[in-house]
Amino acid sequence: MKQPCQILTGKSQATSYDLLARKFDLRRVNKEDWFVEEDGTHVNSIENFWRHLKQSIKGTHTSVSPEKLETYAKEFEYRFNRRLRPETMLLELLCRFPEMAS
Numbered sequence: 001m002k003q004p005c006q007i008l009t010g011k012s013q014a015t016s017y018d019l020l021a022r023k024f025d026l027r028r029v030n031k032e033d034w035f036v037e038e039d040g041t042h043v044n045s046i047e048n049f050w051r052h053l054k055q056s057i058k059g060t061h062t063s064v065s066p067e068k069l070e071t072y073a074k075e076f077e078y079r080f081n082r083r084l085r086p087e088t089m090l091l092e093l094l095c096r097f098p099e100m101a102s
Contacts, residue, residue, distance in 0.1 A: 008046065049080055 006025040009017050020026050027039075053076050057064050064072050082089050 049077075052076070052080060 007020055008027050010029055017026055056076055
């Protein structure tokens with residue numbers, strides 16, 4: 001992970017993330033009591049992303065091999081980040097290809 005990097009997690013997973021707190025900005029959310037900490041920290045966005053990714057894999061691909069999971073996740077990240085403006089996806093994709101010589 002590149003620094004600076006902020007890691008958000010639930011407080012119930014505190015011990016498994018303790019080592020990360022030495023190098024990264026680690027923030028914990030007590031989801032049993034509330035979903036947003038006083039400083040605005042929450043994990044709702046990443047939980048939403050993972051839920052949609054899992055549904056996409058189950059619904060579209062049925063299963064994904066461990067070797068290909070990162071590729072599927074990156075493609076899904078691209079689509080997820082543009083879900084509110086899907087009209088930009090095709091143009092962005094086409095602009096990545098070099099112009100064809102005539």
